[in-house]
Amino acid sequence: MSLARALTHTLFPCYCPCCHSTVDTQGICAPCLSALPLFSPDQGNLLLRADIQTQFNLPCCDGLIACGWYKGMLKRWLCELKLRHRSHAAYLLRQVISHQWQRYCAEQIIDVDAAILIPLPRHRLINRGFNQVMQTWGRVLEAQLTTLPVLSKRMTRSQQSLTRGARLKNQTQAFRLEGTLAGQRILLVDDVITTGATMNAAAQLCRRAGAAQIWACATCLTPY
Ligand SMILES: [Zn+2]
Structure with a gap:
């Protein structure tokens, strides 16, 4: 470690946001990252889990992957980013997402050609x-x-105050897709899936545009 870096580290130590111990580089320490309650990629496609299949309405999606449930630290960091615009929360979420994405890649769960981020x-x-x-x-x-x-x-109206049926109706006409996705395998990405209405509406358009396969992907799934 250079003298300048050692000095900076002494004057402005970094702390793990989970266990609060000092860390060499900012972010979540390795043991805390491994201990986060993330979905296990060896379970494969989350839509094959009975509890998840009953709760989320995603008939236009072939598969689903996610980091974890919308609670605990994941919920806190997502709220800090969305509501308080804290860039450090985005940094921590990227650390979790990158960790989870690598685990899914290692398990060879998904094989896609391109990603579409929900706008x-x-x-x-x-x-x-x-x-x-x-x-x-x-x-x-x-x-x-x-x-x-x-x-x-x-x-569209904010989804938060709407019932399940109203969410579906609200989202049906919300999206527009330009161009073709003929034969492409698409990863459709959002931050939180609550009922699946937003994700499914977007997936429906991808399907109409010719997508061969659609994987829904989210940071969190809202627990029932
Ligand atoms: Zn830690």
């Missing part, structure tokens, strides 16, 4: 200033997969 409606993008999916998954996947900017979303 925000334009007015929400202007208000927030960034798309959290781009800040997390977009940055992790950029070196490994082509990201196709083919999907756009028009203004």
Whole structure:
């Protein structure tokens, strides 16, 4: 370690956000990263799990992968990023996503040609200033997969206060897809899947555009 780096480290130590012990580089320490309650990639396609299949309505998707349930530290970091715009939360989420993505790749669970990130409606993008999916998954996947900017979303009511049926209706007309995806295997990426309405609406358009296979992918799934 250089003298300048050692000095910086002494003056401004980095702490693991989970166990609060000092770490050499910022972020989650290796033992805490391994201890996070993430879905196990050796379970393969999460849509084959009975509990997940009953809860999430994703008939247009061939498979589903995710990091974990929307609770604990994952929920906290997603809220800090989305609501308080904390870039450090994006950094931690990228660390978790990259770790989980490598585990899925090691298990050879998915084989896709390109990724499509679920967009925000334009007015929400202007208000927030960034798309959290781009800040997390977009940055992790950029070196490994082509990201196709083919999907756009028009203004819809916020999904949060809507019932399951109303969410489906709200999303059905929300997306627009330009171009063709003929024969392509697509990874469709969002931050949180609550009922599956948003993801399924986007998957339906990908299917109509000719996609051969569609994998839904999210940072978190909302527990029932
Ligand atoms: Zn730790």
